[in-house]
Amino acid sequence: MLRHAMSTSRGYRRRAALGLALTALVTVTGCSALGGSDSSSSSGGGGLEKPKIKVTAMPTIDMAPFHLAVKNGYFKEQGLEVEVVDVPSGQASLTKLIAGEVDIAYGSYTPFFLAKSKGAADIKFVADASSAAPKSTLVVAMPNSQVKSVKDLAGKRIAITGENTICDTLTKSVMKDNMVDSSGVKWVPMPFPQIAASLQRGDVDAGFLTEPYITAAAKQVGAVPVVDTATGATADFPTAGYGSLAKFTDGNPKTVAAFQKAMQKATKEAADRSKIEPLMVEFAKIDQDTAALTTLLTFQSALDARRLQRVPDLLKDQGTITARIDVNTMIAPQASIS
Incomplete structure (x- = not known):
């Protein structure tokens, strides 16, 4: 010390x-x-x-x-x-x-x-x-995005704070639970506060968010949930x-x-x-x-x-x-x- x-x-x-x-x-x-x-x-x-x-x-x-x-x-x-x-x-x-x-x-x-x-x-x-907790860690997207469910995440650009973090760890797990291949995902690192704007601009297809960014993104750009990552193998x-x-x-x-x-x-x-x-x-x-x-x-x-x-x-x-x-x-x- x-x-x-x-x-x-x-x-x-x-x-x-x-x-x-x-x-x-x-x-x-x-x-x-x-x-x-x-x-x-x-x-x-x-x-x-x-x-x-x-x-x-x-x-x-x-x-x-x-x-x-x-x-x-x-x-x-x-x-x-x-x-x-x-x-x-x-x-x-x-x-x-x-x-x-x-x-x-x-x-x-x-x-x-x-x-x-x-x-x-x-x-x-x-x-x-x-x-x-349920709905405290989500992958979200814009309402007009092609990403509507976890099945659509394969090969997409997903915003996270960094690779080998809790963000991609939880996302990979929930994709595997739903038999979706995560190997082709392009992980796009950025701070949480920037993800909502990046979604709105179309720079990424989806983004991993935790609270209060989930609520803020919904209010600011209308982001909607794609999948709750606190489910399946990563519940609680x-x-x-x-x-x-x-x-x-x-x-x-x-x-x-x-x-x-x-x-x-x-x-x-x-x-x-x-x-x-x-x-x-x-x-x-x-x-x-x-x-x-x-x-x-x-x-x-x-x-x-x-x-x-x-x-x-x-x-x-x-x-x-x-x-x-x-x-x-x-x-x-x-x-x-x-």
Whole structure:
């Protein structure tokens, strides 16, 4: 972990090397939209090995419980001070984690498993974040598009945030479930906010979207659903979580437990939708009407190895990783909330 500022020359060389390595390994961006740069304060360490930690944050709905924990002082209750480090993508989040610039990284599960499979890092999952709920992850198209159903996706141009992300992973899976060949698909990477306009211009035939972009695209350009990717083999599929390095989780078990307890409390509170909508308005910069119509992901906190095993198993089935990964070896001990 990087606790103090590194020297300029050494720091730049190290970050540059790690950035290049990870860029070659995986291109990943997060899903949904939310964000923030708040931090919580602590009145004391409470016996924690490391009472001040850095956690990456991305503009994702999945992080709503985390922001609740910050805003409501749940980390502070555990004697933990959290500095939020905003990152633009899962790749950037993972890069900072491996570089030792943060202690815990948020991201979709795909880049964590890719890093593990390539031997880039000894990843340990600290907490779950979300899974795909019905109609929260869709492939959409314009009403006048030739793409009317999942059967029409073969050989088409499909907008995603990046290859080997949760976006194409879910899309390939639902195509396979419907006996549609995905090998000829042209995956077109772009940020979620650009997909609606790209559909309207005809630059792509379809696009993978999560909320609130699904609702926003419907309002802005009239985009309509083609297929719900949270169905079949990927129904209730784990989408994102919080990872760290084994040396941090092994050396700071009380700190990890404090983070987990705060997240468990906030995740339970996130079941109240009225707690989430103001965060979307504040951080995702969408209007209240769009926030009210948004379909939320299913928020999770405690990690379930059997459920999470679905992710690397699907990645192996799709050829994204070559060898089976046992999730049990990647889960840090889980604290129980009293």
